[in-house]
Amino acid sequence: MSSTPSGVALGIDVGGTKVLGVAVDEAGDIVARILEPTPQPPRPDHGASLADVVASVVHRLSEQQGVPLRQTPLGVGLPGMMRRDGILVFAPNLPSASGIDLAALLEPRLGGIRAVVANDADCAALAEHRFGAAAGHDSVVMITLGTGIGGGILIDGQLVRGGSGFAGEVGHMVLDVAGPLCPCGSRGCWERFASGSGLGRLAREAAMAGRLRLVVDAAGGDPEAVRGEHVTGAALDGDPEALALLDEVGWWLARGIANLVCVLDPSCVVVGGGMTDAAGFLVDSARRHLGGLLEAGELRTAVTVLSAFFGADAGAVGAALLAREAS
Ligand SMILES: [Zn+2]
Structure with a gap:
């Protein structure tokens, strides 16, 4: 691990709607944060507007903290398939950035500084392993639930990138x-x-089939207008039908975790991402279902399924830590 004069590292998490920048101290605590909307250029601009926003967040964090960029580790997490050479090959939730080399775009905007870029879920996994829910576990799978599902894997404490970087x-x-x-x-x-999106889809199917009466009411009476947040809201009020639907989604969560356990045998699975209200229900439900879905479940050491410690900040914190460890 490198020692910078201040001990501060900067991490940026680029999402489909938000760019979050944090300054992290040596203990992994966030000491500053800046949130900006992700630019949505009207036509493809090859990542220029995104690089402008990221560079502006970096400069502001560096000035706020009084840390010169040249002596401060800087990492950026991106939502999509990151090739080992730093090209964001495919970003379904950020199509305008597919194909860009963000580190190269940032370099002239940051006075020649080269940022460390990585997949956002890999960054989140690193944060949870180093200072979060998975601290003390050697083999960890991180799952981020949002519009889709992202994943990060650590085996023996090391991030698994795969041959191309797409693990x-x-x-x-x-x-x-x-x-x-x-x-x-x-x-x-x-x-x-x-x-x-899976929760919303299953909820609309159930609503069209005449179930989820209270949820449909919350969505203004139209089964096709039902969204995941309507289900979570009704579940928080104790609606049994909403709770049953979340348990169905929790079973699917456990089903996928069981497949990952077959391949990777982690001791700990961390569930994070943006679905903060629903995540508690889903994690509880997945925990209940997992043992029954695993090969020789009764003979295995129980796999610990935990909610993320860093919540939606995990990607940005992990990007900072990754850069610190790489410097
Ligand atoms: Zn798919």
Whole structure:
């Protein structure tokens, strides 16, 4: 680990709607944060507007903290398939940035500084392992639930990147070959069932079939207007039908986790991402279902399933830590 004069590292998490920048101290605590909307350029601009926003957040954090950029580790997490050479090959939730080399775009905007770029879920996994829910575990799978499902894997305390850099694209494990179509082109991907969009889809199906009366009321009476947040809101009020639907989604979460456990045998699975209200229900439900879905479940050491410690900040914190460890 490098020692910078201040001990501060900067991390940026680029999401589909928000750019979060944090300054992190040596203990992994956030000492400053800046949130900006992700630019949505009207036409492809090859990442220029995104690089402008990220560079502006970096400069402001550096000035606030009084840390010169040249002596401060800087990491950026991006939402998509990151090749080992730093190209963001495919970013379904940030199409305008697909194909860009963000580190190269940032370099002239940051006075020649080269940022460390990585997949956002890999960053989140690192944060949870170093200072969060998975501290003390050597083999960890991090799952981020949002519009889709992201994944990060650590084996023996090291991030697993894979041959090209694409390891951990867990959301596109196929769980039902005859299932609903996924934007990736396959059918029945895990994220069609156990993500925010999966929850919304299953809820609308249930509503159209005459279930979820209170949830439909909350959505203004139109079954097609039902969203995941309506289900979570009704569940928080104790509606048994909403709770049953979240348990169904929790079963799908456990089903995918069981597949990952078959391959990777982690001692700990951390569930994070943006679905903060629903995540508590889903994690409880997945915990209940997991043992029964595992090969020789009764003979295994129990796999610990935990909610993320850093919540929605994990990607930004992990980007800072990754840069610190790389410097
Ligand atoms: Zn897919």
